[in-house]
Amino acid sequence: MDLTIDGRTVKDEADFHARIREASGVEWYGGSLDALFDLLIAVVDPPITLHLTHAAVTRRIIGERFDRIVTAILDAVAERPDGAITFKLES
Template sequence: MATTVNLDGNIIDSETLFHTAFRDASGVEWYGGNLDALFDLMVGVVSGPINIVWTNAARSRSTIGERFDRLLTVIFDAIAYRGDGSINLRLES
């Protein structure tokens, strides 16, 4: 079963809200809400496919700051680690 994570930059204005949205979408209540837990969730807990759609991403980037780039780095690392196309990321400004 596919997991879809819809993130709206008009709402997601902190790393905490990002992790809350990810936990809610995944259904994994014990998700730790940090970068290591995000990677583990995407590569070892949720079987996939995982579809991440981040609308108004530029707004999140401006409000979250450099942590936004760290979140994306972890997502890209998970995509590369799985290497099977089961994680999809779409950023929309």
């Protein structure tokens, strides 16, 4: 899975998760933090690349929940230390 999100175009948290769903091709993806973690560690085959540009804008749009999304992604990266997940966050 290869996904680049321009943070200036994210409308809300649901939109962020919809982009993950579309990029992964997993229709049943539930759009929650637990579902995001599970998707990244057990559902989508590596390599996985997530690149979020203009993250500061996304943080303003989504609010505190953005921090929890980033934490879920970083937890998945730590769970798969074999380099299966690349996560780039740019402000």
